[in-house]
Amino acid sequence: MYLKNTHFFGWINTFLFGTDFFVIRVGLYRMEPKRQVRIALWITPRSLSTAFLKCMSTFEKAQLFQEPFFTAKMFGPERTVIIPQFDSIFENLPDVKNYTYEHVKNTLEMDYPGKDLVFTKDGAKAIYGRFECIPQGYQHVFLIRKPSKVHVSVEKLRATAQGIGVDKASFYNKDQKCLPGSPYRNLLELLEHVRDVLGQKPVVIDADDLTISPGTILKKFCGIVGLEYSESMLKWKPGPDPRWRRAESVQSLFAGMTDAHNNSYSSTGFTTRAPGTGTETPFSELSDEVRKLVEDSTPYYEKLAAMKIKIED
Structure with missing residues (x-):
């Protein structure tokens, strides 16, 4: 032969x-080889973003980051939010001393061999004014929620922080990025930068839609970004995922200060509701401060919502 x-x-x-x-x-x-998908989720506060991170944690071969730019903004050497009561503590947190914006960008752009998904979620305000540090190679997704729900929830956290000695005004007035309409203004301008400068088509998800039809929204989301959808994305184990990368001292500090993430950490899936149901504080019952925040935010939210993934086409 x-x-x-x-x-x-x-x-x-x-x-x-x-x-x-x-x-x-x-x-x-x-x-x-299977193409690695990289996604940056940019958020407004209190928009089910930690639940979304847990959803992404259902992917076995995933590299996951939890708000690294927020860590740089709040606790790193370039921090812009000054909370006098804790400033001396933040200066001595050993694992945030290197959290510069450039360090975060470089970390996100590193190679992560063997991973099918590299996912980071962060606040739009955290990167606002530092768009040159947006990591390359990522698909950018924007998570929104009704301004009344967001600002009411943030107000509760501010009240909790005030109860342990943090000046309530620190969360807004000392932050140079708190423009009228924030945080929706920050998110919209970031989206416009991604669309007009980076040339990406916007991908917008409304958190309220995730509570109505999570399967529909996630299936469409996966189709857009190149992930393989599975119903296993709808259920997860309670508690933080040990694969999440975030400064441990920051995580511990926040756990001790507020219960901001308790519901998300204890969750095992998206809490669903029927359309037209759910709790929302009537506008007339909002405080004057929150009402003004909602009024300033609404035009930006409406522009964002006009681009969102819809449950029904």
Whole structure:
């Protein structure tokens, strides 16, 4: 027997047996490696973003980041929010001393071999004014929620912080990025930068739609970003995922200060509700401060909502 013209990734050709020729054509194909998907989720506060992170944690081969730019903004050497009561503590947190914006960008752009998904979620206000640090190679997704729900929830957290000695005004007035309409203004301008400068088509998800039809929204989301949808995305284990990368000292500090993430951490899936149901504080019952925040935010929210993934096309 004589084997002629063998090519490892081509065709195995002709076998000779004496004077008879038998042509065996066996196709051997190179298996292309699975394409790694990189997603940056930009959020407004209190928009089910931690639940969304837990949803992304259902992917086994995933590299996951929890608000690294927020860590730089609040606690790193370039922090812009100054809370006098805790400033001396933040200066001595060992694992945030290197959390500069450039460090976060470089970390997100690193190679993560063996991972099918690299996912980071962060606040739009955290990157606002530092768009040059937006990591390259990511698909950018924007998570929104009705301003009344967001601002009422943030107000409760501010009240909790005030109860442990943090000046309530620190969360807004000392932050140079708190423009009228924030945080929706920050999110919209970030989206416009991604669309107009980076040339990406906006992907917007409304958190309220995730509570009405999570399967529908996630299936459409996966189709857009190139992930394989599975119903296993709808259920997860309670508690933080040990794969989430965030400064441990920051995580511990927030756990001690507020119960901001308790519901998300204890959740095992998206809490669903029927359309037209759910709790929302009537506008007339809002405080004057929150009412003004909602009024300033609504035009930006409406522009964002006009681009969102819809439950029904």
